[in-house]
Amino acid sequence: MTGDSRKTFLGFDFSTQRLKAIVIGEDFSVLHEADVEFDVDLPEFRTAGGVVRGVERGEVIAPPLLWVKALDMVMDRLVVAGVDFSTIEAVSGAGQQHGSVWWSKDAETRLNTLSPDEFLHTQLSTAFVTDSPVWMDSSTTADCKALEDAVGAEELSKITGSRAYERFTGPQIRKMFRTRPRVYQATSRISLVSSFACSLLVGKIAPIDLSDGSGMNLLDIHTLQWDDKCLQACGDESLSTKLGTPVPSATVVGPICSYFVGRYGFKPDCRVVAFTGDNCSALAGLRLRAGWVGLSLGTSDTLLLGLPGPAAPPAGHVLAGPTPDAPYMALLCFANGSLTRQNHRDRLAGHSWDAFNDLLTATVRGNMGYMGIYYDTAEIVPRAPAGRWLLDASGRAAERVAPQFEARALLEGQALARRAHAEDMGFKLDKSSRLIATGGASVNKELLQIFADVFDTPVYVQDQHANAALLGAAIRAAEVWSVASGTPLPGSELNVSPVATPYPDHDKIYPPMLARYRQIIDTIPKLG
Numbered sequence: 001m002t003g004d005s006r007k008t009f010l011g012f013d014f015s016t017q018r019l020k021a022i023v024i025g026e027d028f029s030v031l032h033e034a035d036v037e038f039d040v041d042l043p044e045f046r047t048a049g050g051v052v053r054g055v056e057r058g059e060v061i062a063p064p065l066l067w068v069k070a071l072d073m074v075m076d077r078l079v080v081a082g083v084d085f086s087t088i089e090a091v092s093g094a095g096q097q098h099g100s101v102w103w104s105k106d107a108e109t110r111l112n113t114l115s116p117d118e119f120l121h122t123q124l125s126t127a128f129v130t131d132s133p134v135w136m137d138s139s140t141t142a143d144c145k146a147l148e149d150a151v152g153a154e155e156l157s158k159i160t161g162s163r164a165y166e167r168f169t170g171p172q173i174r175k176m177f178r179t180r181p182r183v184y185q186a187t188s189r190i191s192l193v194s195s196f197a198c199s200l201l202v203g204k205i206a207p208i209d210l211s212d213g214s215g216m217n218l219l220d221i222h223t224l225q226w227d228d229k230c231l232q233a234c235g236d237e238s239l240s241t242k243l244g245t246p247v248p249s250a251t252v253v254g255p256i257c258s259y260f261v262g263r264y265g266f267k268p269d270c271r272v273v274a275f276t277g278d279n280c281s282a283l284a285g286l287r288l289r290a291g292w293v294g295l296s297l298g299t300s301d302t303l304l305l306g307l308p309g310p311a312a313p314p315a316g317h318v319l320a321g322p323t324p325d326a327p328y329m330a331l332l333c334f335a336n337g338s339l340t341r342q343n344h345r346d347r348l349a350g351h352s353w354d355a356f357n358d359l360l361t362a363t364v365r366g367n368m369g370y371m372g373i374y375y376d377t378a379e380i381v382p383r384a385p386a387g388r389w390l391l392d393a394s395g396r397a398a399e400r401v402a403p404q405f406e407a408r409a410l411l412e413g414q415a416l417a418r419r420a421h422a423e424d425m426g427f428k429l430d431k432s433s434r435l436i437a438t439g440g441a442s443v444n445k446e447l448l449q450i451f452a453d454v455f456d457t458p459v460y461v462q463d464q465h466a467n468a469a470l471l472g473a474a475i476r477a478a479e480v481w482s483v484a485s486g487t488p489l490p491g492s493e494l495n496v497s498p499v500a501t502p503y504p505d506h507d508k509i510y511p512p513m514l515a516r517y518r519q520i521i522d523t524i525p526k527l528g
């Protein structure tokens with residue numbers, strides 16, 4: 001459709017299990033969508049849940065070529081969906097946080113000279129020196145300790161907004177520097193998953209944005225620059241060059257590269273806006289108001305809150321925010337989210353969420369005293385190894401428990417954990433609060449009902465789209481383009497609708513369970 005005057009905006013989400021793409025109009029309405037599920041659509045990479053378990057305990061990686069191949073695949077699906085790429089004014093994206101991409105010495109040249117006649121993955125087959133450690137990796141406990149010893153645990157939290165966490169990129173870089181020095185030396189640049197994905201779109205190594213950059217234990221969230229002490233503790237003098245200078249999230253990184261112009265028909269002046277972390281993008285997509293807390297139910301479960309200024313939390317994280325409305329944000333992440341729910345759904349009810357929900361409704365709130373903690377993968381909050389604890393009403397380990405009690409124990413246990421640790425981090429929740437749920441599991445009303453009862457607050461979902469990170473990516477592209485080009489856009493307000501409100505007796509059931517949850521986690525083993 002040449003000469004079409006519509007303006008559209010493209011967003012990507014390179015999340016843990018899939019790559020999603022969305023095209024929105026000037027009013028932010030959704031025009032087209034496509035996605036690529038890594039395990040199903042790219043079986044040659046042999047991922048399970050989008051990742052590969054490494055040989056070492058706690059090691060979790062993903063091959064960057066998987067994401068490269070997925071990009072061409074999702075683009076082809078957008079073509080089939082009828083997208084006219086010549087109307088796209090700007091592109092942005094989100095990526096799973098903390099994962100690092102290790103570029104080889106010739107990567108920049110390869111990115112600069114991409115030919116539209118060949119697939120990206122054939123042209124970039126030698127662009128990476130190793131697989132990417134991702135956010136589920138928990139193999140860097142020794143590096144976290146070394147970083148905290150070098151900087152001071154509280155000082156690190158003051159500077160970077162987080163104590164040292166296994167999945168954070170600084171400790172991951174330190175492990176690479178320590179255990180695989182040749183890989184470290186052979187690396188020209190280190191990207192986050194978000195800035196790596198952006199690099200493919202701009203045909204050069206794109207800068208790390210400040211919001212996702214705050215998930216590394218390397219950035220001073222006050223000065224918004226790399227902190228020298230943290231850099232020294234994690235690598236050598238070449239580390240700041242390998243990372244490049246971080247930029248505000250609202251930066252136009254460049255025009256789209258000629259590969260996308262030649263292959264898909266983008267305009268040469270289509271702008272690429274810095275990509276950010278998926279949770280940062282979700283915060284942008286949810287456009288949270290005061291008192292609203294975001295609940296992202298993707299592979300991980302996260303709680304999100306906009307903050308007016310930086311803070312030094314004892315647990316959880318404070319990041320630079322992704323938009324001017326949210327200069328800072330609080331984030332609490334639980335590793336055992338949807339994949340853990342899905343594993344136990346398969347075990348207890350077969351492959352159907354409806355059958356799993358039937359189990360949930362076959363037992364009462366409070367679950368006759370059965371409580372469970374299910375960590376299929378090492379947990380982040382609290383820091384604990386994989387394990388499973390199921391207790392009966394008298395506090396004894398329960399065995400051979402009927403599936404309905406297990407199903408509810410799993411979900412009530414998860415919701416109680418989210419609430420307890422949110423309180424510990426200082427998330428303010430009261431009757432006037434709202435939880436705004438997003439991500440794959442936010443379509444499950446039985447699950448959201450449990451969160452409403454445990455949190456003593458109604459749960460809402462966004463009307464426009466179930467995936468705020470993806471929508472947020474396209475909205476960020478539109479908003480940054482609008483400012484940069486001086487072209488006002490009509491945009492649209494966020495509409496949310498209530499899907500679950502607390503039952504009247506919830507406050508008799510869940511506060512005692514919350515106290516019991518705290519006692520139980522005191523007794524389970526901890527990482528480190």
Ligand SMILES: Nc1ncnc2c1ncn2[C@@H]1O[C@H](COP(=O)(O)OP(=O)(O)O)[C@@H](O)[C@H]1O
Nearest residue numbers: 015016017018298299338342353439440441444
């Ligand atoms: N009806 C449902 N109830 C609970 N969870 C669901 C439901 N439908 C999908 N999911 C979960 O959503 C998850 C994917 O969510 P998504 O936000 O796409 O993840 P990510 O962004 O991390 O790749 C799957 O692991 C699946 O278990």
Ligand SMILES: O=C(CO)[C@@H](O)[C@H](O)COP(=O)(O)O
Nearest residue numbers: 015016097135298299300333
């Ligand atoms: O580690 C974190 C946040 O700190 C995770 O939330 C990742 O960002 C993965 O996100 P999802 O794929 O689960 O949305």
